[in-house]
Amino acid sequence: MGTSYIYKRDASRLFIALRENGKRYKIYIPKESKPVIDGVEQDIDFVEQEDFHYTFDWNGKRFHCELVSRDQNKAIIKVNGVEYKFSLESLFSYIRHGMIDKDSSQINENNIVAPMPGKIVDIFLSEGDLVNEGEPILTLEAMKMQNEISANCNGVIRKIRVQQGQSVMKDELLVEINSIDV
Amino acid sequence: MKKRLLIANRSEIAIRIIRSAHKLGMLAVVFQSDREPDALYLNYADEIIPARDASNEKPIFLDADLIVKLALEHDIDLIHPGYGFLSENPDFAQLCVENGINFIGPSPELIRDMGLKTVAKRMAIEAGLPLVPGSEGAVNDAGAAKLFADKIGYPVILKASAGGGGRGMRIVEKPETIERNFKSASDEALAAFSNGDMFIEKYLQNPKHLEFQILGDKYGNVVHLGERECSLQRKHQKILEEAPSASVNPSMRKEMGDMAVRFAKSIGYYSAGTIEFIMDEDGSYFFMEMNTRIQVEHPVTEMVTGVDLVDWQIRIALGEELTLKQKDISINGWAIECRVNTEDPQNRFSPQTGFIDKIHFPQDPTIRIETGVQSGSVVTPYFDSMIAKIIVHDIDRKAVIAKTLKALYEFSLIGLKTTVPFCRTVLQHPEFVNATYTTRWVDSIFTPEMLENEEDEMIGALAATIMYASEYLQLSSDLPTYKNDNLNVWVLNKRLNY
Numbered sequence: 192m193g194t195s196y197i198y199k200r201d202a203s204r205l206f207i208a209l210r211e212n213g214k215r216y217k218i219y220i221p222k223e224s225k226p227v228i229d230g231v232e233q234d235i236d237f238v239e240q241e242d243f244h245y246t247f248d249w250n251g252k253r254f255h256c257e258l259v260s261r262d263q264n265k266a267i268i269k270v271n272g273v274e275y276k277f278s279l280e281s282l283f284s285y286i287r288h289g290m291i292d293k294d295s296s297q298i299n300e301n302n303i304v305a306p307m308p309g310k311i312v313d314i315f316l317s318e319g320d321l322v323n324e325g326e327p328i329l330t331l332e333a334m335k336m337q338n339e340i341s342a343n344c345n346g347v348i349r350k351i352r353v354q355q356g357q358s359v360m361k362d363e364l365l366v367e368i369n370s371i372d373v
Numbered sequence: 374m375k376k377r378l379l380i381a382n383r384s385e386i387a388i389r390i391i392r393s394a395h396k397l398g399m400l401a402v403v404f405q406s407d408r409e410p411d412a413l414y415l416n417y418a419d420e421i422i423p424a425r426d427a428s429n430e431k432p433i434f435l436d437a438d439l440i441v442k443l444a445l446e447h448d449i450d451l452i453h454p455g456y457g458f459l460s461e462n463p464d465f466a467q468l469c470v471e472n473g474i475n476f477i478g479p480s481p482e483l484i485r486d487m488g489l490k491t492v493a494k495r496m497a498i499e500a501g502l503p504l505v506p507g508s509e510g511a512v513n514d515a516g517a518a519k520l521f522a523d524k525i526g527y528p529v530i531l532k533a534s535a536g537g538g539g540r541g542m543r544i545v546e547k548p549e550t551i552e553r554n555f556k557s558a559s560d561e562a563l564a565a566f567s568n569g570d571m572f573i574e575k576y577l578q579n580p581k582h583l584e585f586q587i588l589g590d591k592y593g594n595v596v597h598l599g600e601r602e603c604s605l606q607r608k609h610q611k612i613l614e615e616a617p618s619a620s621v622n623p624s625m626r627k628e629m630g631d632m633a634v635r636f637a638k639s640i641g642y643y644s645a646g647t648i649e650f651i652m653d654e655d656g657s658y659f660f661m662e663m664n665t666r667i668q669v670e671h672p673v674t675e676m677v678t679g680v681d682l683v684d685w686q687i688r689i690a691l692g693e694e695l696t697l698k699q700k701d702i703s704i705n706g707w708a709i710e711c712r713v714n715t716e717d718p719q720n721r722f723s724p725q726t727g728f729i730d731k732i733h734f735p736q737d738p739t740i741r742i743e744t745g746v747q748s749g750s751v752v753t754p755y756f757d758s759m760i761a762k763i764i765v766h767d768i769d770r771k772a773v774i775a776k777t778l779k780a781l782y783e784f785s786l787i788g789l790k791t792t793v794p795f796c797r798t799v800l801q802h803p804e805f806v807n808a809t810y811t812t813r814w815v816d817s818i819f820t821p822e823m824l825e826n827e828e829d830e831m832i833g834a835l836a837a838t839i840m841y842a843s844e845y846l847q848l849s850s851d852l853p854t855y856k857n858d859n860l861n862v863w864v865l866n867k868r869l870n871y
Binding site for chain 1: 719831
C-alpha cells in the first residue's frame with residue numbers, strides 16, 4: 192500500500208536547505224531510493240564519497256561537492272569549484288520555527304473533516320508521518336459504504352483527532368496536517 | 374657527451390622545457406628552491422641543483438648572479454629562462470653570454486630594446502607597423518591637447534610622460550572636458566612625479582588583444598605561426614586564450630603575420646617571439662609591444678600548427694637553421710587554453726594558498742594538461758598562482774568550446790578554489806560564444822553571481838543535506854520515537870557503481 196508515493200512515512204528524513212538569497216530546497220532522503228527534491232525523485236547517482244567530499248552524477252554531468260565549513264546548521268558547500276551557503280533544518284525544526292503553516296487559516300485549510308457522518312473503520316497512518324497528497328489516511332464507513340479519506344496536500348500528520356471505531360458527525364475534525372507544499 | 378640544459382624556472386613550464394630537452398637528447402637540470410622543496414617539476418629532471426635560497430632576499434629564479442654561478446659550477450651549456458622571472462631581463466641574458474652559457478632567447482640587446490616601450494615603438498614605426506594614434510612627444514598645453522584630440526577623435530587618453538600606476542591619467546570622452554582634464558592630470562603628474570608633461574593617445578574603448586607568434590633563426594629566416602586571441606584578461610593578466618582568433622580572417626592573418634615577420638626581420642630577431650596588437654571595434658589594429666620569451670599561452674599555437682615552439686627555441690639557440698617555411702605552416706582547427714589559477718573568482722580573485730588535497734584532471738588523452746602540481750602539492754605565497762593549464766583542440770571553435778567546457782566539468786580540485794569555474798562561465802557567455810568579447814569583459818560584464826547555476830545549487834543543497842542528515846539521523850536514532858536505522862542504501866552503496 193502506498194508504495195508508489197514519493198514520501199514514505201519517515202518525516203525525520205525530510206530536510207529544508209535554505210540559501211541566503213531565499214532559494215529553498217525540500218530534500219527528502221528516503222531509506223531505499225533516490226532523493227526527492229522539491230517533490231520530484233531525481234535520478235542522481237552517488238559516485239564517490241570521502242569524509243567531506245561527495246561526487247554525484249546527474250543528467251550526464253558530474254558534480255564535485257566539498258564541505259568547506261560547517262557551523263551548527265549552516266554549511267558552505269563547494270560545488271564544481273563554486274561555493275554555496277545553506278542553512279539546514281529538519282522538517283520538525285522548520286515547522287517549529289514557524290516557517291511552514293504559520294497562520295492558522297493555513298492549518299484549517301489542510302485540516303481534514305468528515306465529509307459525511309459515519310464510523311472510522313481503519314486508520315493507516317500515525318501522527319508524525321509524512322503523507323502524500325491523495326494518499327489515504329483513514330477509512331470512513333457511511334451507509335455501508337467504505338470511503339477512503341485522503342490527504343489534501345503533501346505534509347506531515349500533526350494530529351489525528353479520531354480513533355478506530357469511533358463515530359463521527361459531518362464536518363467533524365478528523366486529521367490535522369502540516370503542509371509542506373509551501 | 375649530452376648537452377646540459379638548465380631551466381631557470383619552475384612549475385609547469387619547467388616540466389614543459391624538460392620534455393623538449395629530453396626530446397633533443399639533452400640532460401635537464403633544475404633548481405630546487407627552499408621555498409618549495411617538494412615541487413613536482415623536480416621529479417622530471419635529470420639533475421637537481423639545491424639553490425639554498427631560504428634566507429636569500431629573493432628566490433633563486435630571480436637571482437641572476439647565483440643562477441650563473443651555480444650554472445658554471447655544474448657545467449651548464451644552455452639556460453632556458455621560461456617565462457616571467459628573468460626571462461626578459463637583458464642583464465641576465467648578458468651575464469649568461471659573458472660567461473659562455475648559451476641563453477635560450479634573442480640577443481640581450483634585443484631584449485633590452487623591446488623592453489623599452491619608446492624604443493620598441495620607434496623600431497615598429499620604422500618597420501611600418503601601425504601605432505595607436507597619439508602625440509609622439511609631450512603636448513605643450515591644454516589648448517594643444519584639444520587641437521590634437523579634435524584631430525584624432527574622441528575618446529582620448531591623457532598620460533603623464535613620467536607616469537605610472539594610473540596617476541596623471543585621464544580618459545576624455547568629449548571636447549568640452551579636455552582642457553579641465555588636462556589641467557588636473559598635469560597638476561597630479563607634477564605633484565606625483567615633479568613633471569607635468571602629458572602626452573595624448575586615442576583611447577580604444579573595447580579593444581581586443583591579439584598576438585602573433587613568430588620564430589626566427591640566427592640567419593635571418595623568420596616565419597609566423599598565426600595569431601592568438603588573449604582578450605580575456607583581468608588586470609592585464611590573461612586567463613583564457615584561443616588560437617586562432619575569430620576576429621582575424623585569412624587575409625588579415627596574412628597582412629598582420631607578414632607585418633610581424635617584417636618587423637622581426639628588420640630588427641634581426643631570433644628565437645621565439647610574440648608581437649602584440651590591440652584591435653579596435655572597427656577592425657583597425659595597432660602594434661603594442663613585442664615579448665621576447667616563450668609565452669604561457671604558447672600551447673594553443675602548438676595545437677593548431679603542430680609546431681613545437683620550445684624545441685625550436687632550443688634548436689635555434691644551438692645555431693640550427695629554421696627549416697620551417699611559411700608555406701608549410703597552416704592553422705588546423707581551433708584551440709583554447711584555460712589557466713588554472715588558485716584564485717577565488719567569487720571573492721575578487723583573491724589568491725588561495727595551502728594544500729591541494731586532491732586534484733583530478735580530465736582523462737581524455739587528446740586534452741593537453743600542463744601542470745606543476747599534483748595531489749598533495751602545496752601552493753605557497755612565494756610564487757604566482759597559476760598551477761596548471763588545460764589545453765583543448767578540436768575541429769572548429771564551436772566544437773572546441775563544447776569540448777573545453779566538458780573538460781572543465783571533469784576537472785576537480787579539493788582544498789583550494791580556482792579560476793576553473795570562471796573559465797566555465799566565460800565559455801558559456803554569449804559574448805565569448807559569438808567572439809565579440811574584449812579586454813573589458815571581466816570589469817564590465819563579469820559578476821560573481823554568474824559563476825552560480827541552478828543545477829550546482831540544487832546538488833549543493835543535496836550534499837549539504839546529506840552531511841547534515843547523517844548527523845541528525847544518527848543523533849535522533851538515540852531517541853525512542855525514531856526508528857534506529859541508518860541513512861540510505863543510496864548513500865551507503867555509493868561505492869558499488871564506482
